[in-house]
């Protein structure tokens with residue numbers, strides 16, 4: 001695997017035990033609100049026949065929803081091998097194994113070899129990664145139609161909560177750090193790759209940002 005460009009290790013922060021417990025929870029309760037809202041946003045007008053790139057997919061809730069609604073295929077790129085194993089198990093349990101491909105590693109390092117997809121999802125991933133400009137720009141460059149990102153809201157209270165979470169990570173000797181990236185930076189990185197922002201909505205404790213690649217017509221100046 002290529003190492004994340006930060007010093008933390010996602011294999012340790014999201015290890016096999018953690019991923020297995022998230023998978024049990026997912027099987028009991030289904031996808032979380034943010035994942036459902038993201039899949040809904042990416043499903044409009046229809047995901048039928050489209051390809052999906054799910055970066056840091058965790059147990060795979062977003063690509064499961066899109067595949068079950070008719071998307072043709074999904075590529076899950078995750079820096080956690082525990083999460084990849086859980087997502088692979090769940091894809092098999094749902095009969096989706098022939099339509100999902102799995103890659104282990106840091107998307108930013110792997111990006112030159114990752115093909116473009118119609119729909120790109122980063123569900124609660126950007127806040128785990130220090131280099132927001134590279135992660136969002138490279139994801140946007142691989143987006144043919146729509147890209148959706150969930151991340152913490154961009155206000156003072158969220159930044160305080162994130163600081164407290166990082167104190168906990170430090171106390172428990174985890175290398176993982178959560179980042180309160182400014183949404184303006186996320187939007188600028190997506191714009192730099194040719195996407196336009198469509199919407200920004202609150203989903204519980206998260207914010208969902210949706211982007212689209214404009215369709216160039218012959219009358220586009």
Ligand SMILES: C[S@@+](CC[C@H](N)C(=O)[O-])C[C@H]1O[C@@H](n2cnc3c(N)ncnc32)[C@H](O)[C@@H]1O
Pocket residue numbers: 004010014035055056057058059077078079080083105106107108122123124125128129135
């Ligand atoms: C908080 S978990 C979210 C998992 C899932 N998307 C969800 O919402 O339940 C963050 C995930 O992003 C992955 N991740 C973070 N940065 C990544 C990167 N640069 N490349 C690939 N995976 C990354 C981690 O390994 C982990 O699986």
